[in-house]
Ligand SMILES: *[C@@H]1O[C@H](CO)[C@@H](O)[C@H](O)[C@H]1NC(C)=O
């Protein structure tokens with residue numbers, strides 16, 4: 366039944382057309398059903414420990430098992446769009462102190478194959494470039510919580526189960542016109558479109574660098590850091606799923622790898 370609506374209208378006042386009563390009833394019913402459905406889904410997801418959301422998540426990007434240190438290092442480097450970079454300060458008041466900055470990085474263009482080499486732009490207007498110009502030794506830190514992976518799984522970022530790597534090395538400037546410059550700048554522009562504006566800004570003179578690695582320390586799970594050799598680091602392919610994660614082989618020692626965020630482990634340990 367549709368009753369045409371007649372509303373009182375003052376002179377000159379414009380009134381938005383009102384939906385017939387029958388339509389309104391359907392809208393109210395639709396909203397109520399939607400609300401009940403959403404509440405049910407939210408409760409179900411909470412009760413099942415978030416498994417409902419996980420069901421819809423693509424797990425092809427899941428971190429490697431904690432025993433695969435080289436792969437974890439490559440995984441974090443490839444995933445990273447930025448790092449915390451530490452340099453030795455040249456600022457008078459804190460000369461020689463460790464100093465940190467956020468630096469945008471890329472080890473390949475987005476969704477392209479990982480190279481393991483971090484490229485980044487610096488400008489001498491910035492204190493990090495000034496520090497590295499004096500002494501190019503640096504350390505970068507990357508954590509699994511950079512995309513809130515640990516936080517979302519209820520793990521404090523300081524817990525050793527929230528993997529992190531500390532990569533130390535030297536910043537090497539790459540000359541414009543070389544193949545490596547073309548590769549590194551394309552990788553940077555792909556992940557950081559803003560970088561194209563940086564290099565075009567007069568007087569900023571951004572230049573491309575790469576991290577020439579000296580040491581890779583991986584802190585993943587309890588038991589202190591593990592040091593990954595450059596050979597193992599370069600050989601690790603983060604794009605390939607690990608045997609333990611992908612094959613159904615009945616290797617008992619492989620199946621005994623605890624899940625990354627197992628709650629059966631002691632949680633009182635500190636890094
Ligand atoms: C690098 O060289 C190319 C070609 O000469 C030039 O177009 C580009 O602006 C240069 N990049 C930087 C950051 O100076």
Ligand SMILES: *[C@@H]1O[C@H](CO)[C@@H](O)[C@H](O)[C@H]1NC(C)=O
Nearest residue numbers: 482535537575576577578579
């Ligand atoms: C890293 O630096 C060392 C010494 O400065 C140099 O011999 C080596 O070729 C560099 N590695 C890369 C990958 O550029």
Ligand SMILES: *[C@@H]1O[C@H](CO)[C@@H](O)[C@H](O)[C@H]1NC(C)=O
Nearest residue numbers: 609614615616617618619620
């Ligand atoms: C099982 O895995 C361990 C460690 O990955 C390896 O050393 C061992 O050879 C494997 N055993 C079999 C039967 O594949």
